Amino acid sequence: MQPDARGLALSTDSPAAAAAFDAAIGSYLRYRTDAARHIEAALAADPGFAMAHLLRGYFAMLSFNRANVPAAAAALAAARPGAERLTRRERRHLEALAAWIDGQLWRTLGAWEAILAEDPTDVLALRLSHFNYFWLGEVAAMRQSVLRAKAGWDEGLPGFGTVLSCEAFGHEECGEYRAAEAAGRAAVERDPLDLWGTHAVAHVLEMEGRHRDGIDWLDGLKGHWEGAAAIVHHLWWHRGLYHWELGEFDQVLALYDERFRNPESPLTRAMPDLYIDVQNAAAMLWRLERAGVAVGSRWDELADKAEARAGDTLSAFTQPHWMLALAAAGRTDAAQRLVASLAEAGRGADSLAPVHAGVTGAVAAAVLAHRAGDWPRVVDLLWPIRNELWRLGGSHAQRDIFRQMLADAAARAGDRTTLRTVLAEEQFGRTLPLTRRRGYAPLAIAA
Numbered sequence: 001m002q003p004d005a006r007g008l009a010l011s012t013d014s015p016a017a018a019a020a021f022d023a024a025i026g027s028y029l030r031y032r033t034d035a036a037r038h039i040e041a042a043l044a045a046d047p048g049f050a051m052a053h054l055l056r057g058y059f060a061m062l063s064f065n066r067a068n069v070p071a072a073a074a075a076l077a078a079a080r081p082g083a084e085r086l087t088r089r090e091r092r093h094l095e096a097l098a099a100w101i102d103g104q105l106w107r108t109l110g111a112w113e114a115i116l117a118e119d120p121t122d123v124l125a126l127r128l129s130h131f132n133y134f135w136l137g138e139v140a141a142m143r144q145s146v147l148r149a150k151a152g153w154d155e156g157l158p159g160f161g162t163v164l165s166c167e168a169f170g171h172e173e174c175g176e177y178r179a180a181e182a183a184g185r186a187a188v189e190r191d192p193l194d195l196w197g198t199h200a201v202a203h204v205l206e207m208e209g210r211h212r213d214g215i216d217w218l219d220g221l222k223g224h225w226e227g228a229a230a231i232v233h234h235l236w237w238h239r240g241l242y243h244w245e246l247g248e249f250d251q252v253l254a255l256y257d258e259r260f261r262n263p264e265s266p267l268t269r270a271m272p273d274l275y276i277d278v279q280n281a282a283a284m285l286w287r288l289e290r291a292g293v294a295v296g297s298r299w300d301e302l303a304d305k306a307e308a309r310a311g312d313t314l315s316a317f318t319q320p321h322w323m324l325a326l327a328a329a330g331r332t333d334a335a336q337r338l339v340a341s342l343a344e345a346g347r348g349a350d351s352l353a354p355v356h357a358g359v360t361g362a363v364a365a366a367v368l369a370h371r372a373g374d375w376p377r378v379v380d381l382l383w384p385i386r387n388e389l390w391r392l393g394g395s396h397a398q399r400d401i402f403r404q405m406l407a408d409a410a411a412r413a414g415d416r417t418t419l420r421t422v423l424a425e426e427q428f429g430r431t432l433p434l435t436r437r438r439g440y441a442p443l444a445i446a447a
C-alpha cells in the first residue's frame, strides 16, 4: 500500500506508481494535457495498479464519445484481476466505472457519493461526480455534493483549490452569485492555473451582465492557459460571448477562428469532434447569425463531424448542437437520422433514455424546425418543455440559446401571449433587464 497525495491508501507497493498516479490526478484537476502520460508512467512502474487502470477508463468515458467506450471497458477489465485485494474505496471506483460504461449514471454517482461519505478527500470521486451531475443538469446535487465533502477537507491538502472551484461553480449554477464569485476568486488566488475556478467566475460575470469585467477577468489570466486542454477553448468561448453581448461581432469571429474553433490547432486536431468544442462552436455561430452576422462556410466542418457521430447519444446536451450544424448546412437526411437516433435512444434502458425521450428529441426537432422557418412548430415543441431544458445538462449560459429560440419563434409566429410569458419567465431571477441582453432585447421591445 502507498498513500496518495491526500493520504488515502492506494493498492500498489510502488512509490513511483503512486507518485505518477498523483501527478495524473493533478493534471486532471488542472486540465493539463499530460495526464495520460502520467498514467502510462504509473502502469509502467506497476502494471497491476488498479486505480491507474480505472483512471484510464474514467478518462475514456470523460470524452462522451461512444468510440472510446471499448477503451474504458478494456481498462476496467485490466483493473479487475486482484479486485478482492483492493480497498473498499477502490472497489467502489471499479463499480462506478462499470456502471458508467453501462450507461447507469445514477449508480455511478451513487458509488462516488458512497466513497465521499467515507473519504471526502477522494478528489477524483469529488471531481467526477461534480462533472457528471453538471451534465445531468442536477445543479442542486452538484453543489450539495461538494459542500458536504468540503467539511472533511483541510485547506492545506493538495487539491483543496478544486474543492473551492467546484463549490464556486455549484453556487453559480444555483444562482448564488456572491458566494460563487468569492469561492472562484479564492481558488484562482491559490492557483492562477485553476481553470475551473476561472470558469466559474466567468459564468458569474456572464449571468450578471458584467461583460467588460468578464473580458478583463479572462484577459488577466490567459497567460496561464498554455499546455491546458480544451477547457481553454470554452474560456475563449466565454470571452466571445461577452463580445457578442456587446455587439463586437468582429472580435467574436476572430476568437472563433483563432481561439475556440480553429480546426488546424493541435488541440482541435487531436480531438476534432470533442463535445464541448462542438457546443461552443455551434452555439456561437447560431448567435452570430441571429444577430445578422454572416458566418460563411463555418457550419460545414461541424456538420461533417455531426454526420460522423450519428447515433452517438452519450452527451445529451451535444445533440441539439449537432442538429444546429446539420440544419444550418442543409444536411436534411442526416438531420432526420439524428431525430430517429434520439427516438431510439429514448427507448433505451440507460440513465439518459428518459432525457432523450422527454427533452433532447424535442429540442433537436425544434432546432430543425427553426432553421426551416416553421415557427409554430418550434413553439409547439419547446413550449411544453421550456422548464425541462435543464435536463439536457450544461449551464444556464449555454442553454440560453434554446430559450432565445422559443422566444424568437413565438415572435415570428405572431404568438404574443407565448412571447410575453417566455420573456417574463426569462426575466425571473436575473438582475439584468431583457432590454440589455442581446438575445432578447429586440423581442422585449416589440412585445
Ligand SMILES: [Fe+2]
Binding pocket: 199, 203, 234, 238, 395, 397
Ligand atoms: Fe461555461
